[in-house]
Amino acid sequence: MAIRFALFSFMLPFAGALIVTMLPQNSRMAGRLATVFTGAAMLSSILLAFQSWMNPTHIHWPWFQTGITQWSAGILINTGSILMNVLVMFISFCVHLYSISYMKNERMQVSYYGRLGIFTGSMTGIVFSSSLIQLFLFWELVSFSSFLLIGYWSENPRAVRAATSAFFMNQIGDLLMLSGIVLIGIDKGTLDLSELGGQGTIAVSAGLLLLAGIMAKSAQIPFLTWLTNAMEGPTPVSALIHAATMVAAGIYFIIRIHLLMPAEVLLVASLIGCITGLVGGLGALISYDLKRILAFSTISQLGFMLIGATAGTSGAAMLHLYTHAIFKALLFLSAGVIIHQTHEQDIRKIGQVKSPFLTIPLLLGAASMIGLPLTAGFISKETIIESLHNGWPLWSAQAVTLLTTVYSARLIYFLLANSSWPTPAVKPDALMTVPIAILSAGCLWISVSWSPFDFSGALMKSLDEIHHFQPGMMTYVTLGLTISSAAAAFLWFRRQSTVPGFSGEEDNFGLDVLYRNLGYRPLMGLSMVAYWTDHRLINPVIHFIAYVQVAWALFTGWIDKFVVDGIITAITEIIIVSGDSLRLFTRGKIQSYILWAFLMLVIFIIWIIA
Amino acid sequence: MSPDALLYFAAWLFCVGICLVIVKRNTLLMLVGTELMLNAANVNLVYFNSQGSQPDGAMFAVFVIVVAVCEAAVGLAIMMRAYHFYQTSLPDQISELRERI
């Protein structure tokens, strides 16, 4: 039964995408139909949660065979995957609902909803995959649908460039990950998630390669630019893919396998998480573009989750993944309303937002992100910080928290409280309000725990490793730090006449240029060298061989034409000539007949006499 | 006289006749050649007949002349007919004897 629900929530988005794609391109029905299918998928994911919340299921079946090794595919249902599935379906449903209104003036409705459906189904595939190769397939499919959705406005060259760069960065990570998977497959003879693990050089290098894939997907430090560039896509897409689910897939994956990873890999991962968290926080702090701020914030939070998953406990990271998905989706959808109605993304030019339908969700989302009490974010963030024991991960996590507080305060202050700019009359319409309201409710503590301060109950209890956690000393320290820094930030922003920040976000504060000089340019140089080598060194050899072959072919052609054919022609000529000369005797000329008869007679007489 | 001179003369006539039949393109001259060959035979007949007392050779010669006349008459008639029919008097342009493929 559980398997059936899992398969339903996997198949329904694909089926929806297929059916939607059959509609005419600008059909009004596309959004509603896709939403219905996603709603059905969400329903089956919730049913699955009720069915098998506390009893993990793992089935697998043989898939294909190489040599004597049997590779299997399968479905792995446990608490983490159920939670992730519900989350993906929930956010996807909200985004579908929101998109009906947000995208109603677009021309390519059908493509949009078809791509969303493919993305949602592939994400479910990642969630339930029990084999690495199966997971990798969906991993690639997710990259691909993300590429399609970032480049949705294909008439905008920036969007196309962003889609290409996202795809290529993901491909780099995916290639490394694939080599890791191959290494594991060769080493262990199986790719089932439950049979990984081990120590030693091979395990460490395979783990590092897998980590590279995770880093690319989750936009960790060397790969972070694609995520901010991906903000060229439609805002609901950013909310679904580039904030809540796809980028979280890396974290989900490492949560899933972190028990099997060697300790060295986890150390590297947490180091990368620290750096990414800080860099992302700084980026969010100095950007002006609303969506880029949120994107940097996502990067920072993903780094934070990576610290939690590798240095702390996976349950805590999973919880933060859950709450982050909700509040970041909420923030994106609210920002989407502003962008949709003002066609402006720069927080210096947006002015004061006054509608309570927007201010309350924005405040709730920011509060959850900062981690103020009574929010879901508070519980998850404090759980992560509680679970960190040793020195530098804890302090970098605190630093990330501090940065989060400051940039959130900056965002909120300049969106809601800065009255020095003309007030845009922005207000979400009914279809947009519903998902925003649902997500706002999800930001409250009640979605993760019955009690706002006691870390037990609801989800907390089920993520088994952490249900005994209680608020400790570090909780209060963090809380105090958060509140005081928020207050200080507000006070400081009050005295500023302009929005503090740095320009240069267009190329990610120089990172794009750096990558261009470090990656793109050498690569182009290398390819120029390769081209030159090909053109100047290899081509002449090939041309020479080709000329030799052509000459040889001409020679054999000549032989064929004049020698072989000539012999045959000569034979036919001989036959023709002899035939002609023989035919001379029988031309029907009476005198010839007489002549021959006479000659025969003479010869006969000579023969008789002699 | 040399006994063979008339024989040689007859042989000469015969060879000229056969040569005419083979070589000349005109039907008329072929007939002439035929007459010459018959004459050569006649010369032989008369020559050998002159040895004996019986006139048998001369009789044969007379019959041969008769046959030659018949042959000439019929041959000329056929020649005229063929000339009408094929519009030519050249036998090598008449190739009805050839097997048509």
Add this chain to the structure above:
Amino acid sequence: MSIGQAGLYFFMMVGGISAAAILFTRNIFHAVLMLLATLLSTAAIYILLGAEFVGITQILVYAGGVVILLIFGIMLTSRLSNRPLNISSHNLVGGLIGSVSLLALLILCYRDLDPVHPSGVILYPAIGISLLTDFAAPFEFSAILLLISLAGAAIIAATNFRRHEP
């Protein structure tokens, strides 16, 4: 050498030369005239050999009949085609080889023959008696043959055939 022998050689020479002239002349009428000369000299040879009847018949039939027929043939065919008659030659090599080899062969054969001595005169009464006694049947047959062939020649030449009936 008697006068008879001299006459024989003379007429043999005339006949041989005029027969050869038939081969080489370019004019068909001349050819027929040469034929006439040959036939007449042959007739003279017959007479000199004592076969006067045959010689007379030869003159009557050949010179008076066949040659006239041939000349009529020449006139008719040249009138019909309105162009000079073609008397050119072909098969020259084959014809010459054949006839020369036959001539050589015959000369080779005649060389070993005994000389012939013509005995004398053949009498007309003997011929007449032979025609009506020993050779009566051939005589009648030849008469019938002559009749048939002359009638047939007239019919063949006169019947109006049409070529390629549509």
